[in-house]
Amino acid sequence: MLTTQYVPGTPNWIDLGAPDPQAAADFYSGVFGWTVQSAGPESGGYGFFQLDGKTVGAVGPLTEKGARSAWTVYFHTADADATTKAVEQAGGSVRVPPMDVFTAGRLAGYTDPTGAQFAVWQPGDTKGLDTVMEADTLCWTELYTTDSAAAKDFYASVFSWGYQDMPMGGDMVYSVVSSPGGGREGDTGQGGIMQLQKEHREAGSTSEWHPYFGVADCDATFAAATSRGATVLIPPSNAPGVGRLAMLKDPAGAAFALIKGDPQMT
Numbered sequence: 001m002l003t004t005q006y007v008p009g010t011p012n013w014i015d016l017g018a019p020d021p022q023a024a025a026d027f028y029s030g031v032f033g034w035t036v037q038s039a040g041p042e043s044g045g046y047g048f049f050q051l052d053g054k055t056v057g058a059v060g061p062l063t064e065k066g067a068r069s070a071w072t073v074y075f076h077t078a079d080a081d082a083t084t085k086a087v088e089q090a091g092g093s094v095r096v097p098p099m100d101v102f103t104a105g106r107l108a109g110y111t112d113p114t115g116a117q118f119a120v121w122q123p124g125d126t127k128g129l130d131t132v133m134e135a136d137t138l139c140w141t142e143l144y145t146t147d148s149a150a151a152k153d154f155y156a157s158v159f160s161w162g163y164q165d166m167p168m169g170g171d172m173v174y175s176v177v178s179s180p181g182g183g184r185e186g187d188t189g190q191g192g193i194m195q196l197q198k199e200h201r202e203a204g205s206t207s208e209w210h211p212y213f214g215v216a217d218c219d220a221t222f223a224a225a226t227s228r229g230a231t232v233l234i235p236p237s238n239a240p241g242v243g244r245l246a247m248l249k250d251p252a253g254a255a256f257a258l259i260k261g262d263p264q265m266t
Helices: 021-032 080-089 148-159 198-202 218-227
Strands: 011-018 035-038 047-051 054-061 070-076 093-101 105-111 117-123 138-145 162-167 173-178 191-195 208-214 231-239 243-249 255-260
Touching: 011 021, 011 117, 011 138, 021 035, 021 047, 021 054, 021 218, 070 208, 070 255, 080 093, 080 105, 080 117, 080 148, 093 117, 117 208, 138 148, 138 255, 148 162, 148 173, 148 191, 218 231, 218 243, 218 255, 231 255
Parallel strands: 011 054, 070 117, 138 191, 208 255
Antiparallel strands: 011 070, 035 047, 047 054, 093 105, 105 117, 138 208, 162 173, 173 191, 231 243, 243 255
């Protein structure tokens, strides 16, 4: 289970890179009731998604050459420079070298060996998201990957993650991720890793992290998203032992998921 008691390797931030941040803000406001607070005149258009005055994510313009709209998942680190060395030693690449963000903290961005982008946040004044595991907030993170074995080895090397493999029928396996010291005793799952099936790879799917947002009503939130231009990836469906979930792309193409229920496999 996600928590705001952040320890190394646990998700502690998410942000959305968008070609039109105002359009993105309007979309997510309509779906989740979020508002946006500017990070200030020197932030380059970056702002914080807020719900009832608490930060639940962030949004900003695309800044990297060739970037497409996407959510980025950040993981806590006590030392962004040391994590950068670990990423390189494990076969990942550095997209954004470690850099200070005023006094808020220090970040770095990477690409794992299978092509999935992610980042780390070393807290300063900003420890991370203010709230998780509530309706309309982050409650799970998930990696679809072209090579689950390589991905698991990489993240275990960088973050010391552990995995609980859950058979899903046939040759499909869902690996639940946990960090040492993360979550609560007996409830340490923070995300999942799943192999992209051959037909999806042949259709052009690539490795990607995306967030799950908890919702009070999956079908109603799904309808709110699609009515505002979201594209359907997975319609609302029941996952035994998990809950009711759906997956979409926002109007600019960033993937995200919805879930009503316990996100941890039981």
